[in-house]
Amino acid sequence: MPRGRPRKNDVLIRSAELIGWALGGIEREIVETRNRLATLTARAAQLRRRAGTKAAAAVSDLSAGSAPGSPGRRRRRRMSPEARKRISEMMKKRWAERRRTKK
Secondary structure: OOOOOOOHHHHHHHHHHHHHHHHHHHHHHHHHHHHHHHHHHHHHHHHHHHHOOOHHHHHHHHHOOOOOOOOOOOOOOOOOHHHHHHHHHHHHHHHHHHHHHHO
16 A cells, blocks of 8 residues: 555545445344344244233234334223313313403
């Protein structure tokens, strides 16, 4: 290698080479992580089946594309008409009070 300051082209080639190596390492890590995740998911499903819990249904939800850790569909609570009316009256009272204090 010649003495003195390295030429710009040499530096660019070396940095591109390093970036290539880094990307290769990252891609290998991604593949290994996905394999570990698949193994762990299979093991969890096996344990759920063995335990005989409802959690086995969660595995089918995961394979259907829902987010991991999400409970699936949740049922919403229904409010009785009396409760709705009470809340409505309280909110009207609060807003009226707020309007009075602003003036």
